[in-house]
Amino acid sequence: MKNRIVQLLIATFLSAAPALANAENGIRFHWPQGQRAAVSLAYDDALDSQLDVALPTLDKYGLKGSFYLQLSNPAVDRRLAGWRAAATHGHELGNHSLFHQCSLRTHDWVQPQRNLDTTSVAQMQDQLALANTMLYAIDGKRERTYTVPCGDTLAAGADYLPAVAPSFVAIKVAGQAVTPSMAALNPHAVGVYAPEGLSGQQLIALVQQAAAQGTMVNFTFHGVGGDYLSTSAAAHEELVSYLAANRQLYWTDTFLNIMTYVKTQRGDH
Numbered sequence: 001m002k003n004r005i006v007q008l009l010i011a012t013f014l015s016a017a018p019a020l021a022n023a024e025n026g027i028r029f030h031w032p033q034g035q036r037a038a039v040s041l042a043y044d045d046a047l048d049s050q051l052d053v054a055l056p057t058l059d060k061y062g063l064k065g066s067f068y069l070q071l072s073n074p075a076v077d078r079r080l081a082g083w084r085a086a087a088t089h090g091h092e093l094g095n096h097s098l099f100h101q102c103s104l105r106t107h108d109w110v111q112p113q114r115n116l117d118t119t120s121v122a123q124m125q126d127q128l129a130l131a132n133t134m135l136y137a138i139d140g141k142r143e144r145t146y147t148v149p150c151g152d153t154l155a156a157g158a159d160y161l162p163a164v165a166p167s168f169v170a171i172k173v174a175g176q177a178v179t180p181s182m183a184a185l186n187p188h189a190v191g192v193y194a195p196e197g198l199s200g201q202q203l204i205a206l207v208q209q210a211a212a213q214g215t216m217v218n219f220t221f222h223g224v225g226g227d228y229l230s231t232s233a234a235a236h237e238e239l240v241s242y243l244a245a246n247r248q249l250y251w252t253d254t255f256l257n258i259m260t261y262v263k264t265q266r267g268d269h
Contacts (some may be wrong), residue, residue, distance in 0.1 A: 068096035087139035092254035102150035170259035200238025
């Protein structure tokens, strides 16, 4: 009973939040069906626990997520039928590059042949184009979003995102979980947060923060109930269950669908 009262109080507070919560720079931003915030549940690296734990949880509660495949990961080949089935059921397959290239200067685990510091902008452009083609072969879709591995954007010292941006509806980079402003948001530099070891209540608190601001929250999970950079299966399900029970407040969808809506709503070209 106590938990139910707390949930009712939270819902009442959020539904009564002033209209100005969504007003930024004089522009009122409207989420579909009057929701207070959008929620993107994303999963990086094509890990087994995502197919074994995260995906069944999303399907159990009828929510859609975005799975960013590192296409050189043997799990993509080994479990191709599972990834294809996820796409068939409405989940997004996103681009997370061929080789997960990161900076060896800041990540000592990076293999020399996958060092972003010695990879050119042109090479990243070619590799991401090939990754999009491979994803098309899996799910038959052309529109795609991209999550930058490690948040590292400098290829051989130069920012490679401007060169690849035309190939993507939106791009996620390192940043904070809650988007500060929908009006000022750069679709090709959307901040995301990779939780590790957080409780369900801590994850829910970030969702509630986004609702109070009228913006969006972007989670990028890795392991769920296993693998690495892990979130427990219980914490993940607590979050998903909360979102499913409060659909009137939160629009939970694929990052592709959310960002397509955002760009249309803002009149981006």
